[in-house]
Amino acid sequence: MHYGICQLNIVPVRLEPTDTSEMVSQLLFGEHFKVLEKRKKWSKIRIAFDAYEGWIDNKQYLDLQKKDYLILESSAEELSIDLIDFAINTKTKSLIPISLGSKLNFLNNLNLEFEGQKIVGLQPKSHLLETAYLYLNTPYLWGGKSPFGIDCSGFTQMVYRLNGYRLFRDASQQAKQGEALSFIEESEPGDLAFFDNEEGNIIHVGIIMKDNYIIHAHGEVRIDRIDHSGIFNVDTNQYSHNLRVIKKVI
Structure with a gap:
């Protein structure tokens, strides 16, 4: 080897x-x-x-x-x-x-x-969103992991990594980690929300914020609304992603 x-x-x-x-x-x-x-x-x-x-x-x-x-x-x-x-x-x-x-x-x-x-080393869960804000407005890049271009799961992986926690690389892999929550109301800032397509495949992930907001990489790292249906894009006034599950990893 x-x-x-x-x-x-x-x-x-x-x-x-x-x-x-x-x-x-x-x-x-x-x-x-x-x-x-x-x-x-x-x-x-x-x-x-x-x-x-x-x-x-x-x-x-x-x-x-x-x-x-x-x-x-x-x-x-x-x-x-x-x-x-x-x-x-x-x-x-x-x-x-x-x-x-x-x-x-x-x-x-x-x-x-x-x-x-x-x-x-490990940082408190409350530090996750502070780290996430560092990537705000980073352009979306398939396969990217840096503040010059990042994809949705690269974003969540790097935010968690910078706080001492290990996530897998792809959204579908990350969705297998942690504990599933039944309702958005049970979630805390820093928890992960996963979204699927019409075939039921996990295709997107973002980080829950307080007051029903989410930060995620979609076109750019941005902040949108989230509810039981999914992500509501505040610019287009349309739902962009269908919510599948929320996971508590920490």
Whole structure:
């Protein structure tokens, strides 16, 4: 088994080993992974945080020793909490951009210094919405996980991750986590609401706020109304998503 780490700000994870393939997720700086298959130009990986699999360009990661992978696995995540910051290469004195949610545990091994703000360990549930607001107005991007483009489940995953909690990558996977609630009135700010399509498949997720509002990624990270029917878009005055279930993960 081989291992790797992302030394660049944001790297696409693709469905197939080609630049034109669908982007299914992203690696942020400092994320580590197992290399399941290595070809001449591409590697199939399994991301350590959520076990998500896809293909990345061999030029966009560094090899990692097994002992370092295991150290990263057993260490509490240190994550950057500014929308954008920089690390300094101590050898070349060049700057490397680091986005919100980047992992900082391996900086010394990469000859990097970082003087920005970071967060470590579990945070109170009340902090989830404060984190969610950092992504407000971020454009929707299928497979995205950064404040420059994010999808609905990438948004909920990163908000929870920045507070020390682990969610799976896709909405359908996240819907299997936590405890189902019977009514919106039972929910608390920070709980997750899931929405389905006509076939009954979970296709969307957002974070419950107080007073029947929800923050979610739909076109952009935005705030809308929610009731027992679903999400009511305050701009179009129409329902955009059909409510399936609300889950309490924390």
